[in-house]
Amino acid sequence: MAGGSLDLPVVDLASPDLKSAVDAVRKACVESGFFYVTNHGIQDGLLEALFAESKKFFELPLEEKMLLQRNSAHRGYTAPYAEKLDASSEFQGDLKESFYIGAVGDVDMPNDPNQWPPKERFPSWKDTMKLYHAAALAAGKRILSLIALSLDLEAEFFQNIGAVDCSSEVIRLLHYPGEVNESDNGNYGASAHSDYGMITLLATDGTPGLQICREKDRHPQLWEDVRHVDGTLIVNIGDLLERWTNCVFRSTLHRVVAVGRERYSAAYFLDPRPDLVVQCLESCCCDACPPRFPPITAGDYLKERLSATYK
Ligand SMILES: O=C(O)CCC(=O)C(=O)O
Numbered sequence: 001m002a003g004g005s006l007d008l009p010v011v012d013l014a015s016p017d018l019k020s021a022v023d024a025v026r027k028a029c030v031e032s033g034f035f036y037v038t039n040h041g042i043q044d045g046l047l048e049a050l051f052a053e054s055k056k057f058f059e060l061p062l063e064e065k066m067l068l069q070r071n072s073a074h075r076g077y078t079a080p081y082a083e084k085l086d087a088s089s090e091f092q093g094d095l096k097e098s099f100y101i102g103a104v105g106d107v108d109m110p111n112d113p114n115q116w117p118p119k120e121r122f123p124s125w126k127d128t129m130k131l132y133h134a135a136a137l138a139a140g141k142r143i144l145s146l147i148a149l150s151l152d153l154e155a156e157f158f159q160n161i162g163a164v165d166c167s168s169e170v171i172r173l174l175h176y177p178g179e180v181n182e183s184d185n186g187n188y189g190a191s192a193h194s195d196y197g198m199i200t201l202l203a204t205d206g207t208p209g210l211q212i213c214r215e216k217d218r219h220p221q222l223w224e225d226v227r228h229v230d231g232t233l234i235v236n237i238g239d240l241l242e243r244w245t246n247c248v249f250r251s252t253l254h255r256v257v258a259v260g261r262e263r264y265s266a267a268y269f270l271d272p273r274p275d276l277v278v279q280c281l282e283s284c285c286c287d288a289c290p291p292r293f294p295p296i297t298a299g300d301y302l303k304e305r306l307s308a309t310y311k
């Protein structure tokens with residue numbers, strides 16, 4: 001069942017009224033786990049360059065893209081149908097194709113698990129991804145500061161525990177086809193899922209398709225459109241942060257439906273360093289609401305979730 005369009009809050013990352021921004025973040029994280037951010041510091045030109053590189057890559061013939069197929073470190077290309085975000089979906093796999101790019105060091109790393117398209121034909125691909133990583137990380141840190149304040153923690157809480165300084169971040173470029181075969185009627189660009197990690201920053205080319213379901217246990221489920229708002233990024237809470245906040249914050253089910261138009265997006269997954277122990281925050285627990293989950297390292301948690309997706 002599809003519902004209307006949602007009015008999610010727009011949080012101004014440069015707002016002089018910090019209290020209102022923090023309150024808006026808290027309300028959004030508690031109610032829907034989704035909000036927009038404006039003044040995020042990522043230049044339009046960089047977003048345009050990112051989408052241009054993405055389009056150029058996805059336009060290659062499948063055989064060439066398959067040369068960079070996702071490796072054991074989850075970097076590289078995933079073809080249409082190769083991934084099913086909702087394991088219960090009746091279809092073989094999602095319509096989207098995607099490409100994962102991990103953080104890029106300043107010097108060429110000898111053990112860099114990333115895969116790069118040929119430099120001769122993609123001369124600025126790597127630099128663009130590097131710039132986007134840096135810009136998205138800077139925006140992500142500002143968002144995490146507001147999130148920390150909204151949890152009654154000090155603004156630098158996530159930075160101080162080293163949650164964001166060890167390059168676990170990943171860009172996932174996504175491309176959804178415009179036309180779908182008859183046999184794919186009812187199939188999804190990306191089937192229903194929640195994100196696994198801490199927070200996700202999503203940039204899209206403005207094409208609709210993203211929907212969220214705020215109450216996953218309600219039947220029938222109500223899916224609401226997340227409209228595009230010019231100049232903003234969409235931010236959503238992942239399962240690890242839901243667990244960290246003892247379920248005070250919501251990691252919400254979302255999906256991308258086929259709208260008969262080609263669509264590009266770029267998700268940036270900001271996750272803590274693998275050895276960070278995530279245990280329910282004190283400010284989210286009380287006598288009546290004791291911790292629901294035992295401590296776990298971020299790495300173990302994410303490994304478990306990824307291996308369930310790519311069994
Ligand atoms: O493309 C989108 O709008 C959403 C992508 C998404 O949910 C994901 O990659 O986890």
Ligand SMILES: [Fe+2]
Pocket residue numbers: 193194195254
């Ligand atoms: Fe997602």
